[in-house]
Amino acid sequence: MRKFLLLGICVSFLLPAIAQAQQVRSSYFMEGSNYRMSLNPSFQPTKGFVNLPGIGGTSTELSTNSVGMHDLFEVFASDDDYYNSDKFYNSLKNMNEANIHASTNILSMGAYKGKGFWTFNIGTRVDAEGNIPKSMFDYLRAGDPNYWDTNFDIRDEKLRVNAYIEIGGGYSSAINERLTVGGRAKLLLGAGNIGLTINNLSLSKNNMGNGFQIISDAYLESSVKGVELEETNGYVTDLEYNKFGVSGYGAGFDLGANYKLTDKLTLSASLLDLGFIAWSKSGTQIAESDKNTTLTPGSDYSMEDAENVIDFELYGLQKKENKARTTSLSPTLVLGGEYAFFNNELSVGLLSTTRFGKLHNHSELTLSANYRPNTFINASLTYSMLQGGDTFGFVIRIGQLMLGTDYIYLGKNSNHANAFVGLSIPLGKKKE
Numbered sequence: 001m002r003k004f005l006l007l008g009i010c011v012s013f014l015l016p017a018i019a020q021a022q023q024v025r026s027s028y029f030m031e032g033s034n035y036r037m038s039l040n041p042s043f044q045p046t047k048g049f050v051n052l053p054g055i056g057g058t059s060t061e062l063s064t065n066s067v068g069m070h071d072l073f074e075v076f077a078s079d080d081d082y083y084n085s086d087k088f089y090n091s092l093k094n095m096n097e098a099n100i101h102a103s104t105n106i107l108s109m110g111a112y113k114g115k116g117f118w119t120f121n122i123g124t125r126v127d128a129e130g131n132i133p134k135s136m137f138d139y140l141r142a143g144d145p146n147y148w149d150t151n152f153d154i155r156d157e158k159l160r161v162n163a164y165i166e167i168g169g170g171y172s173s174a175i176n177e178r179l180t181v182g183g184r185a186k187l188l189l190g191a192g193n194i195g196l197t198i199n200n201l202s203l204s205k206n207n208m209g210n211g212f213q214i215i216s217d218a219y220l221e222s223s224v225k226g227v228e229l230e231e232t233n234g235y236v237t238d239l240e241y242n243k244f245g246v247s248g249y250g251a252g253f254d255l256g257a258n259y260k261l262t263d264k265l266t267l268s269a270s271l272l273d274l275g276f277i278a279w280s281k282s283g284t285q286i287a288e289s290d291k292n293t294t295l296t297p298g299s300d301y302s303m304e305d306a307e308n309v310i311d312f313e314l315y316g317l318q319k320k321e322n323k324a325r326t327t328s329l330s331p332t333l334v335l336g337g338e339y340a341f342f343n344n345e346l347s348v349g350l351l352s353t354t355r356f357g358k359l360h361n362h363s364e365l366t367l368s369a370n371y372r373p374n375t376f377i378n379a380s381l382t383y384s385m386l387q388g389g390d391t392f393g394f395v396i397r398i399g400q401l402m403l404g405t406d407y408i409y410l411g412k413n414s415n416h417a418n419a420f421v422g423l424s425i426p427l428g429k430k431k432e
Contacts, residue, residue: 127163135154162277202215229285236312268337
């Protein structure tokens with residue numbers, strides 16, 4: 001089973017939550033939309049709303065720094081021969097990054113009350129990041145260890161996954177005619193957190209030429225209730241999922257403000273996902289490697305073992321004493337500026353987003369052209385400069401229906417992909 005183990009764990013374990021993802025950034029300057037509040041809690045929609053599961057907003061987002069989306073899907077869907085494709089291999093970088101950031105709306109609603117706008121939401125969040133060195137693919141392509149003519153030195157292979165449920169309440173209010181501020185407080189129920197670090201994995205033929213040696217420096221932290229580390233001969237060989245449960249509790253905050261500098265120029269800023277989750281000792285399992293072993297053909301391993309050698313047993317992980325742990329969220333800084341003209345029917349905007357991940361920091365600069373002839377129809381066309389490339393996006397809103405993408409799909413070599421469709425139910429009176 002020569003599969004992409006580190007990201008395979010992430011996708012197979014969290015696939016139900018990846019079906020929906022966080023709001024597209026191209027909607028940031030779409031006046032009146034409630035969806036853009038997830039990017040800045042100070043924004044206020046035209047009127048109150050209710051978003052139900054499914055129709056309330058469905059999206060996906062994936063990104064890599066090397067292979068295209070087609071290659072990424074083939075890694076999970078195809079057999080082992082895909083690794084032998086020179087075209088795939090030549091597209092790899094020395095360090096290959098893959099990211100999944102998703103959120104699911106279970107229920108959200110908002111309404112004007114008193115001097116401000118109140119919101120309530122229940123949803124799930126998943127943040128997953130992986131680093132896979134090219135040397136791992138050298139190993140995957142090597143085949144039968146009996147015929148190795150080289151040694152393998154695999155370093156800095158990492159996986160970080162954080163999944164939780166959030167229950168939040170928010171409020172935004174106009175301080176004066178120009179300044180509006182808002183915030184959201186969130187109770188976090190930890191569904192799972194996995195951290196796997198392979199500092200070094202060395203595989204080489206021994207001096208006698210009749211076996212190979214494994215030296216592993218690896219560390220695993222798993223805080224997932226209902227998931228057990230399975231052992232064989234004292235080594236961790238698999239993750240066994242039994243049932244869903246909450247294994248940690250925490251809190252988070254979103255803060256935002258927008259200021260009308262002139263009648264035509266508006267500046268805005270927000271800081272999202274400030275917070276932490278404390279994981280319980282009973283729901284946390286720790287494993288660490290202590291392995292310097294020589295295996296010989298026939299007695300210590302079979303060809304079947306060689307085909308599955310990328311499994312956990314390769315890393316020589318042994319269970320250690322469980323302990324409580326605390327992890328932080330991955331915050332995002334959002335900065336925006338918008339200039340309106342033609343009686344506010346047209347505007348241009350510039351948006352900067354920087355996400356501070358556990359393995360990668362991602363920055364994106366987006367230029368947006370926005371058309372809003374009335375409160376019923378809004379449209380935005382965007383151009384984004386990413387780390388490692390650029391892309392176009394669009395969003396259109398007709399009444400309470402909105403759809404769009406930050407990254408228009410340009411073929412199977414695209415490194416980024418997302419899409420959004422949402423339908424809100426209006427609630428209450430329009431904003432005065």
